[in-house]
Amino acid sequence: GRLGGLYVDPIIGHKMTARQRWTPTAVQLQILERIFDQGTGTPSKQKIKDITEELSQHGQISEQNVYNWFQNRRARSKRKQHGGGGGIGGSNNNNGESEVETEAETLNGKRKMPESLRVLPNGNNGIGTTTGTSPRPEDLCFQSPEMSSDLHLLGVLSNPRDDHIVGKMGLSESYNLYDHVEDYGMSG
Amino acid sequence: GRLGGLYVDPIIGHKMTARQRWTPTAVQLQILERIFDQGTGTPSKQKIKDITEELSQHGQISEQNVYNWFQNRRARSKRKQHGGGGGIGGSNNNNGESEVETEAETLNGKRKMPESLRVLPNGNNGIGTTTGTSPRPEDLCFQSPEMSSDLHLLGVLSNPRDDHIVGKMGLSESYNLYDHVEDYGMSG
DNA sequence: GAAATATGAATGAACG
DNA sequence: CGTTCATTCATATTTC
Numbered sequence: 001g002r003l004g005g006l007y008v009d010p011i012i013g014h015k016m017t018a019r020q021r022w023t024p025t026a027v028q029l030q031i032l033e034r035i036f037d038q039g040t041g042t043p044s045k046q047k048i049k050d051i052t053e054e055l056s057q058h059g060q061i062s063e064q065n066v067y068n069w070f071q072n073r074r075a076r077s078k079r080k081q082h083g084g085g086g087g088i089g090g091s092n093n094n095n096g097e098s099e100v101e102t103e104a105e106t107l108n109g110k111r112k113m114p115e116s117l118r119v120l121p122n123g124n125n126g127i128g129t130t131t132g133t134s135p136r137p138e139d140l141c142f143q144s145p146e147m148s149s150d151l152h153l154l155g156v157l158s159n160p161r162d163d164h165i166v167g168k169m170g171l172s173e174s175y176n177l178y179d180h181v182e183d184y185g186m187s188g
Numbered sequence: 189g190r191l192g193g194l195y196v197d198p199i200i201g202h203k204m205t206a207r208q209r210w211t212p213t214a215v216q217l218q219i220l221e222r223i224f225d226q227g228t229g230t231p232s233k234q235k236i237k238d239i240t241e242e243l244s245q246h247g248q249i250s251e252q253n254v255y256n257w258f259q260n261r262r263a264r265s266k267r268k269q270h271g272g273g274g275g276i277g278g279s280n281n282n283n284g285e286s287e288v289e290t291e292a293e294t295l296n297g298k299r300k301m302p303e304s305l306r307v308l309p310n311g312n313n314g315i316g317t318t319t320g321t322s323p324r325p326e327d328l329c330f331q332s333p334e335m336s337s338d339l340h341l342l343g344v345l346s347n348p349r350d351d352h353i354v355g356k357m358g359l360s361e362s363y364n365l366y367d368h369v370e371d372y373g374m375s376g
Numbered sequence: 377g378a379a380a381t382a383t384g385a386a387t388g389a390a391c392g
Numbered sequence: 393c394g395t396t397c398a399t400t401c402a403t404a405t406t407t408c
Contacts, residue, residue: 021387021388022388022389023400024388048372067372068372068390069388071393071394072388072389075393075394075395076386076387208404209383211404229396252385256385256386260384260385261383262397263397266397267398
């Protein structure tokens with residue numbers, strides 16, 4: 001993806017086909033996280049301009065990128081993006097420790113470890129799954145496919161859109177700082 | 189054991205070996221596919237909860253896993269048809285909900301079937317698929333990892349209570365996100 | 377065991 | 393702002 005490329009997307013429709021997706025560099029990410037940690041919400045437009053200008057010194061970026069980043073960051077803070085994979089025995093960490101040191105990528109600079117490892121700097125994502133021993137399918141193949149009785153309560157699932165209307169509350173930024181991180185983003 | 193293992197991560201240090209990701213068991217996969225086949229797409233939060241609770245009886249799992257599974261399932265069902273599709277089978281486009289049913293694997297109980305039985309819906313092997321041997325030009329993102337304290341001018345950002353109050357109260361003022369390509373909408 | 381493929385997970389971007 | 397889509401990465405699994 002040529003972030004700084006000059007090629008223009010030849011209009012595929014109303015969307016950009018995501019042919020050029022901005023990827024924050026290590027330095028940009030550091031700055032963004034720093035700012036995110038300082039403020040509690042999405043910066044104003046003027047702030048975005050300043051931030052964008054600053055981040056432009058470390059790589060191609062636009063105000064839209066900064067805006068999206070803050071929006072996503074904030075939205076996913078409640079989703080415990082750190083323990084995203086697991087969450088069961090997980091560490092319910094919220095946006096409290098945004099100040100994480102991503103030294104690995106910083107040293108590389110080449111950002112070979114893109115996104116996945118970038119969010120796991122502490123070394124504990126709380127998955128706890130661990131197939132340490134060989135979890136080969138053969139081992140669990142013995143289980144009989146007795147799913148008929150199990151799905152009795154799931155029959156309602158055939159209708160995924162039955163309560164998507166609810167959930168739209170006030171637009172106020174009254175975010176409960178409590179860890180109600182049961183929301184990983186769905187229509188409900 | 190498999191996902192239900194209790195082994196804890198033995199501290200990798202700087203780099204984390206990234207514990208094995210969740211892998212659905214045969215029974216879980218059957219249930220998930222069944223539900224996916226019933227509904228049109230991603231279930232709601234409440235549905236996810238029910239599904240997760242149900243699947244927990246057949247192995248360790250979290251709501252995030254279920255959510256990701258549906259997201260990937262849906263995305264890849266569409267990709268196979270649209271992206272890989274092309275025009276071999278004649279009708280290229282469809283709703284997207286109807287995916288290639290993998291009933292063969294359910295019979296075996298294993299996750300995959302031998303290559304012989306694995307029939308691709310399009311058979312686009314190495315023609316238009318950029319995946320596989322894709323030279324990612326990530327060089328563009330490269331830049332010196334200079335971690336300078338360039339935040340000097342962004343110091344103002346350290347004050348979260350500058351105007352964000354106006355922002356949250358004045359959400360209705362200029363939050364036309366529909367044009368957020370031009371104006372991503374901020375209270376500035 | 378390496379290559380190829382399948383797939384869970386992360387995230388930027390877009391929608392409503 | 394919350395949700396959802398599309399793309400990509402990393403790992404698990406299969407194949408040779």
